[in-house]
Amino acid sequence: MALPIDLLTQRLLVAMHAVLPESVQESDPQVRRSQDRRFGDYQANAFMGIGKQLAIPPRAVAQRVLDACNLADLVEAADVAGPGFINFTMLPSVIEVAIEGLAGDRRLGVRQSPPGRDKVLIDYSAPNVAKEMHVGHLRSTILGDALVRVHEALGHVVIRQNHIGDWGTPFGMLIEHLVEIGEETAVAKLTVGDLTSFYQEARRKFDSDSAFAERARLRVVSLQQGDAVTRRLWQLLYDASREYFTTVYTALDVKLTDDDIVPESSYNDELESTLSELREKGLASLSDGAWCAFPAGFVSRDGTPMALIVQKSDGGFGYQATDLAALRGRARRLHATQVLYVVGQPQSVHLEMVFAVAKAAGWLENTKPEHVAFGSVLGDDGRMFKTRDGGSVRLIDLIDEARARASVEIGSRTANLLPDARRDLSTMVGVGAIKYADLSSDRIKDYTFDWDRMLSSDGNTGPYLQYANARIRSIFRRAAERGVRPADRIAIGPGERDLALQLLDFGEAVLSVAATSQPHKLCTYLFELAQTFSRYYENVPVLNAVSEIAESRLALCGLTGRVLEEGLDLLGIRSPDAM
Numbered sequence: 188m189a190l191p192i193d194l195l196t197q198r199l200l201v202a203m204h205a206v207l208p209e210s211v212q213e214s215d216p217q218v219r220r221s222q223d224r225r226f227g228d229y230q231a232n233a234f235m236g237i238g239k240q241l242a243i244p245p246r247a248v249a250q251r252v253l254d255a256c257n258l259a260d261l262v263e264a265a266d267v268a269g270p271g272f273i274n275f276t277m278l279p280s281v282i283e284v285a286i287e288g289l290a291g292d293r294r295l296g297v298r299q300s301p302p303g304r305d306k307v308l309i310d311y312s313a314p315n316v317a318k319e320m321h322v323g324h325l326r327s328t329i330l331g332d333a334l335v336r337v338h339e340a341l342g343h344v345v346i347r348q349n350h351i352g353d354w355g356t357p358f359g360m361l362i363e364h365l366v367e368i369g370e371e372t373a374v375a376k377l378t379v380g381d382l383t384s385f386y387q388e389a390r391r392k393f394d395s396d397s398a399f400a401e402r403a404r405l406r407v408v409s410l411q412q413g414d415a416v417t418r419r420l421w422q423l424l425y426d427a428s429r430e431y432f433t434t435v436y437t438a439l440d441v442k443l444t445d446d447d448i449v450p451e452s453s454y455n456d457e458l459e460s461t462l463s464e465l466r467e468k469g470l471a472s473l474s475d476g477a478w479c480a481f482p483a484g485f486v487s488r489d490g491t492p493m494a495l496i497v498q499k500s501d502g503g504f505g506y507q508a509t510d511l512a513a514l515r516g517r518a519r520r521l522h523a524t525q526v527l528y529v530v531g532q533p534q535s536v537h538l539e540m541v542f543a544v545a546k547a548a549g550w551l552e553n554t555k556p557e558h559v560a561f562g563s564v565l566g567d568d569g570r571m572f573k574t575r576d577g578g579s580v581r582l583i584d585l586i587d588e589a590r591a592r593a594s595v596e597i598g599s600r601t602a603n604l605l606p607d608a609r610r611d612l613s614t615m616v617g618v619g620a621i622k623y624a625d626l627s628s629d630r631i632k633d634y635t636f637d638w639d640r641m642l643s644s645d646g647n648t649g650p651y652l653q654y655a656n657a658r659i660r661s662i663f664r665r666a667a668e669r670g671v672r673p674a675d676r677i678a679i680g681p682g683e684r685d686l687a688l689q690l691l692d693f694g695e696a697v698l699s700v701a702a703t704s705q706p707h708k709l710c711t712y713l714f715e716l717a718q719t720f721s722r723y724y725e726n727v728p729v730l731n732a733v734s735e736i737a738e739s740r741l742a743l744c745g746l747t748g749r750v751l752e753e754g755l756d757l758l759g760i761r762s763p764d765a766m
Contacts, residue, residue: 192219199216248271302342312328314352314432329626337709347447377431477494534558616766619755656762713751
């Protein structure tokens, strides 16, 4: 389908090729939707930069291109404005044809990449075995799930990986504690989801009992060396935790499954070869008995080179080595063209060092790793979000509270629903509210967890968007009662123009999320679409219009509902039929 933005871009490129020097002929004319409709529908912004590059006044460059551009069949007005923009007001017929194409496109204008070109691996969630998932895992899980959905929508081959922590020093402590309290008791505690107390008990013993601590250290060695008894006990911890993770992921309605788990332990057999390769290439050297990599450009506060420890002085391997082995395998074995690490901002230096070592080793010739960093979730006191007694907020408890609060919030509107339907609606609204509050924030920034704001039916919230879509479904139910059916074609009059143009931007909004790993761009788009629809429905009669116009406007409402529902689905948020 031909979008107005694409048609303008193509025509401008032809004109630029005809009248500008070869050095800038292929420049992107940067056609964007106008922020202020008083200045037209679209705006081309490239000519200020091109003018500077050519040492020609930008307005003169813009005018030269506009004069050479054949636009008679596309625009009803075009002019150079400001320091060198070109503003365009499209012909209604062009918008109408584009909307017809959008309505007939099951992908709603989301362009699909050529088959096999992009293979995107997304590393997200990453809880630890024998530990509760808490609010600290919320952002990674939700952001990662949204990025998975967006890249899948673009036709990329997507590999989900949940790099859970199931290896290393803490597991000697946990296994030894399991031995002391007995397998039956330990499994019972873990099965009911009491992972935190199990871990805390083991930690207290480790910190207070030197003999226990020594046995725990020996357990680590046994584990890494493949001792059968120790491995079996480790498997008990792993299996109980995996079942618990599945419970949380199901409640949070994300795509992660057991098949996506690629734990730290899976790289154990590759650690020696990873170190050997780095040594052969001169990228690892001994430092205080440990084998370390010193990537260029990383220095400590005292000016000394920063070390990435590949093998510790006692012969053990830590998470730095595991991350190196994982990236090597993702590039060489899985042939990922892009690897997205959805990991908190505090890990930025560590990941940058891993990427630098991998690049120096030659592993990244066809693979681009990216740290999709994010800020923290804060309480209303501006500090890390905690329970009232200062503990970590369990993720499963947060989900349960979201359901309960949503049930109260929408209670008066659900009195006629059966209990199961009311419970399902509360889950959709509550979980959707949590997800949207997170995703609508710029991921780099911290945000404050505020129940009242995120569950509000007004403003930029999940319930507001869910209600907008439910409102459209309600319109269709009333239309069916009156015998009004949506038309096959949508007429674009002055009242429809803003809504139609907003709908045509959906594909660009999805592309921008994939390009920047910023889901809040899609949230902003959907919020603006919902607002535009609300203004449209308040100012333009739909069902009360004459028959043919009512059918056309109903079709436009239906297209809006499809875009809202698809957009929410890309964010991992379900759309209720009624609210």
